[in-house]
Amino acid sequence: MQLMSEKSAAEGGLRERKKRATRAALAEAAVRLAAEHGAEKVTVEAISAAAGVSVRTFFNYFDTRDDAFVVIDAEAGARMRRAVVEAPAGLSPLEALREAMAAELAEAEQQHELWRLQAEVLHASPHLLARGVGAHRAAEEDLADAVAERLRGAGGTGGSGPGSEPGLYPRLLAAVASVAVRTSMDHWSAHQEEAAFLDVFREVFTLLAAGLPAPSA
Amino acid sequence: MQLMSEKSAAEGGLRERKKRATRAALAEAAVRLAAEHGAEKVTVEAISAAAGVSVRTFFNYFDTRDDAFVVIDAEAGARMRRAVVEAPAGLSPLEALREAMAAELAEAEQQHELWRLQAEVLHASPHLLARGVGAHRAAEEDLADAVAERLRGAGGTGGSGPGSEPGLYPRLLAAVASVAVRTSMDHWSAHQEEAAFLDVFREVFTLLAAGLPAPSA
């Protein structure tokens, strides 16, 4: 048992780094090829070839061909979970989720070109959007748990037992937050010139916090 | 131009009725088999055999194997669209959506056993939930259009069908509503004894309309 913390980029031994590199290469190849030829026309074989590995290896990294277009960072879920639990006490659950996701998305947006390409790909192939970012089911469950844990910690009783199923409220919150991400991406990719992505994202949360009233003007 | 209205069940010629019957048989077979053996273990061949058609015919009705578990009524989207547009003027967009969906869901719930089975299947195979009911992308687009039209139509502008792209608000509303359905189903299928489905559904919309505040106590 070593006390390493291997969080982000260049941590771990050669093995770990190679794995990360391979995964990233596959994901990037998938997005680039999809942006160029359309997601439907991109075969696993093409992705694997572009990343320099065998087809079989592709499936060691992704359960499904479509996952390669969607999952850019596999550890984002865990980070968001922590961010939600540890967010300042003054924030509402919705705000805590917003900030956790905004931080994550801001980081993803650093790789500007790739991010933009991915948004285009997802916009062009809506069924991929359904899996988008937080939609990855595991991440959503994680978020629901995180919300439940946060509520327990604050003294309120919104969740149920410690390890058991999260209640209706945390579940709904996680689902809504994840749908907020994909709606933002979808809308933004259709209006990339007009507004920055994170602004769209925050506007969505503003609408949600206001209870989705009819736009007055 | 004939003035037929062929809306619901027994309308149309023999051809239409047979097609509806085949589709329904396939969907029902899919759900029953999935409830019994688990969705992953059910092959298209088995579904087709149970419905008494060839495998090739299955794919004439559904684009994807998974669609058979999810799409119970193909015309629900169109009906909801109309319901949203024609809802009483006093209702907010969110309320209009809630009522349109509630009506649709109430009808689906008539076929009690099948509905319950489907909820179980979707709960057991979360990735199917991602496509759940309204998640079928076309339906969501339809809903977004309907909301947009409703907002425009408040002034009585006729003619224009589904205009250009719906804005951020209609899109978000449709996405949230569809996620509300699947969250309700998911939660309900885990607590079937405690509450009626439609009550869970309405509670979800209450939370949404309130802006998802932290549960006070």
Add this chain to the structure above:
DNA sequence: TGCATCTTTGCATACCATGCAACTTATGTC
């Protein structure tokens, strides 16, 4: 009845996805 149209079906083909066994590459120890 007979023709036009739509639907179903089998066949061929290509891609997706998984299990298994052989092979190659890192890691830690002596």
Add this chain to the structure above:
DNA sequence: GACATAAGTTGCATGGTATGCAAAGATGCA
């Protein structure tokens, strides 16, 4: 540095998913 072990990669075999095409079977209508 060499060795044993664990981990990752690869090819192969297999079975399920999905689409195009053309022939055969129903249906609608005159």
